[in-house]
Ligand code: FES
């Protein structure tokens with residue numbers, strides 16, 4: 006099987022990459038495109054550290070063949086960060102000490118962004134449900150849940166960072 | 168004096184200390200721009216993967232790399248012959264010995280997953296494919312997995328010293344002897360015995376262990392690593408590779424979770440060697456499966472308690488025999504057992520204490536450091552034992568702990584006089600928080616004055 | 624326990640001590656500080672941040688001792704070409720050891736700074752103080768002052784002097800008497816006490832931790848939010864250790880070892896109990912500003928408190944970890960057999 010060119014929109018920019026068959030989106034993003042905010046905690050689909058948004062929905066980039074994103078919208082944490090400062094979800098994670106080692110943070114933040122896009126006023130149970138595929142070994146999740154709640158409040162208040 | 172300390176705490180006036188200022192690295196973390204080891208990429212970088220033992224104990228009769236060498240992208244293999252000082256022990260830096268662990272297995276493997284050879288290839292896939300094609304000719308040996316079985320005569324011998332235990336200055340265990348434990352038992356109204364067992368536990372940091380080594384133009388090697396201890400890694404690497412210390416430049420300080428799992432110096436020596444042998448940057452990052460089964464876990468422990476207790480709840484004698492399952496090699500366990508021995512009698516003042524703490528070698532994955540080094544599982548056992556004593560004597564769990572609580576000025580079994588002790592105050596605060604009403608006489612106690620709570 | 628009730632509740636407590644520092648000492652750490660001509664102070668280390676927040680608390684200790692604004696203290700770690708030796712981040716030692724080294728270095732740098740400022744202000748160094756906002760003032764004479772930046776510039780361009788400091792903290796290595804175990808195994812002692820409430824399903828053997836209420840005595844806190852982070856993160860790890868986690872489920876046998884996060888079970892956000900803690904601060908005698916340490920101890924107290932609560936709920940005496948549903952059901956069977 007030969008490599009082929011895959012075109013997709015990465016963080017709002019048209020992107021073309023030469024992809025070997027079966028290469029995951031994670032590897033293409035990190036190793037070919039230098040987007041290292043997408044992490045590699047397990048490469049087995051078990052930790053959520055590699056979460057990116059595909060057309061706004063969270064997906065595990067370690068399980069996704071890169072060819073499958075042809076013609077679609079991919080958002081990584083690099084694409085969420087505004088030029089001047091932080092997205093309200095990032096701000097909430099920063100303010101609420103929801104990051105310790107920071108390794109789970111990119112995946113957590115993108116998962117949160119997707120949750121709040123589809124459900125701007127999630128209950129605590131809905132937050133727990135949404136982040137349950139993202140492992141954090143450091144924080145004990147409490148600060149993360151608080152940050153998600155704060156982000157929901159901030160976004161409701163109209164400081165929509167999108 | 169307790170009151171004075173409290174007042175001093177209230178008086179202090181600091182500008183920044185005591186303030187919840189934002190994290191210094193927080194912006195990097197929330198924007199995903201913090202650079203972790205796995206994010207380091209160099210053009211022309213090679214990937215290292217290990218050939219590992221599929222069995223827990225075996226003689227190596229031969230290794231056939233011929234098929235592996237044919238994999239497109241295969242670059243070279245490293246075996247024990249390539250490692251200048253192949254047998255090492257990490258804590259040689261603080262005088263722990265003897266060296267016992269091979270960087271790459273020589274003629275034997277002693278645990279499942281033990282590294283036998285390192286494969287270098289142009290891509291990770293090629294490295295993995297080549298690893299899968301290495302043929303091992305192994306002759307399985309009887310293995311031993313239980314700590315007490317390992318100490319019996321005739322047990323399969325794991326360690327090259329010929330005995331399955333670490334030798335502490337000529338002794339088969341780390342001993343603590345304080346008072347006369349037999350006299351204590353004779354005097355006691357009750358004898359309370361129990362055995363506690365735990366299993367190995369994984370640190371599970373979200374970032375796995377690893378490093379990237381890059382040869383520099385001036386002949387030095389830069390090593391990016393997620394070690395918890397930069398100089399520990401540098402010093403051990405230099406000793407294993409027998410290179411002058413100034414050849415190595417270690418960069419790190421940012422770790423995606425450690426919990427003790429990243430103080431083993433396990434990827435740096437071989438990766439640095441690979442970079443020196445090939446003249447190319449080399450990356451070696453554990454897979455999640457390696458992190459779970461090959462990287463050191465928290466050791467399993469077995470702890471046997473025998474306590475002599477008076478009717479009024481005072482513990483007058485405590486005898487502990489404990490076993491840490493070090494797995495196949497030293498790593499940090501001999502030192503953990505010493506810390507364990509210092510703490511395993513608990514935060515209680517007991518006049519007669521007798522401790523034999525063993526560091527036992529088995530055919531398990533070597534254990535190592537883990538948040539609470541030698542103490543976490545001691546605390547588990549002690550605090551279950553305290554409940555058992557309370558039930559035996561007919562007291563509630565709080566009272567038994569207050570009665571025996573250690574205080575400032577008490578002599579501990581290791582003979583250091585206790586300082587900075589606030590055990591009683593901490594229990595009082597927890598009881599209050601939990602809404603548990605303590606009786607007056609326990610509320611009146613403090614850690615500074617044995618004769619009751621009244622002081623000015 | 625009613626016949627139809629499959630869920631029973633119990634309460635348990637545990638209390639612990641935890642020693643700070645590599646147990647036998649002999650684990651030094653160094654710090655170097657220098658002021659640049661921009662008035663910033665750079666603290667060079669080779670110490671590691673595992674996520675606990677070392678880079679933050681060390682900057683706090685440095686700023687406090689120097690008497691300069693927090694933002695002007697820059698932490699440069701970890702690089703063996705620029706950072707002096709540090710034994711490493713483990714043994715709850717980093718804030719204690721590195722913090723002490725930074726205090727020592729900061730005091731030396733501050734003295735150098737005040738000497739130059741004294742020349743500039745024509746005052747005695749003893750009469751000067753740092754206001755924490757970037758100025759050095761003559762005590763009681765607020766209008767006689769000079770900024771830290773101007774002092775740093777004057778030191779370099781006018782006086783030809785460095786503003787720098789060196790610091791080290793070392794607890795001498797203790798020997799262990801091999802016969803008696805006499806040794807000096809700690810620098811200071813932190814403490815914790817936890818009350819746990821659990822609910823056990825006697826049908827399935829599943830345990831749910833309902834609440835953890837804890838007191839922690841950790842000496843002076845440098846950054847309470849980061850201490851809280853250790854407490855909560857450690858408590859959840861403690862729940863994991865108590866109920867789920869092992870790499871060898873059939874230990875001592877080695878089969879069925881988990882290789883991924885679906886098989887290695889850890890508590891997730893759904894397993895979070897109600898958690899409340901109080902932190903007591905009794906300053907230690909030898910930590911920087913009375914610090915003790917909190918990194919490692921936070922899983923240690925919840926584990927026995929939870930198992931004691933399970934035993935209390937069921938009227939059994941489980942003595943192994945982890946307390947999986949199988950362990951619970953076996954304990955209940957044994958209890959029934961004895962009755
Ligand atoms: S790296 Fe994709 S889920 Fe862990």
Ligand code: FES
Pocket residue numbers: 103104105106107108109110140141142143144373423424674
């Ligand atoms: S902050 Fe370390 S894993 Fe979440």
